[in-house]
Amino acid sequence: MNTITANQLKTKGVSVIQNNLLQNQELVITVRGKEKFVVMNMEHYNYLRECELDAAxxxxxxxxxxxxxITEDVEAHIKRITQ
Structure with a gap:
């Protein structure tokens, strides 16, 4: 997985993301040396969401x-989850 800094993003704009995503499915953005964000294209994001829904x-x-x-009526359910 490739990494860029927030400063690189600020100076180079979206093109730095586009160029990195041509070679990698995900891109980590660091802020002050710490990994803070992950950027990916929508196709990969939708694939991951599908995997998450399949797992659920x-x-x-x-x-x-x-x-x-548990099988219960609405009132019993509300009571159980709010206690």
Whole structure:
């Protein structure tokens, strides 16, 4: 993964991001020597979101199959989550 500084971004603008993303899927921006932000193109971001949603769906199916869920009415649910 490639890294640029906030100062490089300030002086070179978006082109420094575009050029780096041609070679890497993600780009780390550092501020005062510390990694602060990750930039990626939308295609890669959408892929990661899809992976995240697939993992959540897999977890929900697993919970359902193992019986690890609660069936309750709205009032009982609100009471349980606010206590």
């Amino acid at each position: 769906l897999h977890q929900a199916k697993s919970d359902y199959e193992s019986g690890s869920y």
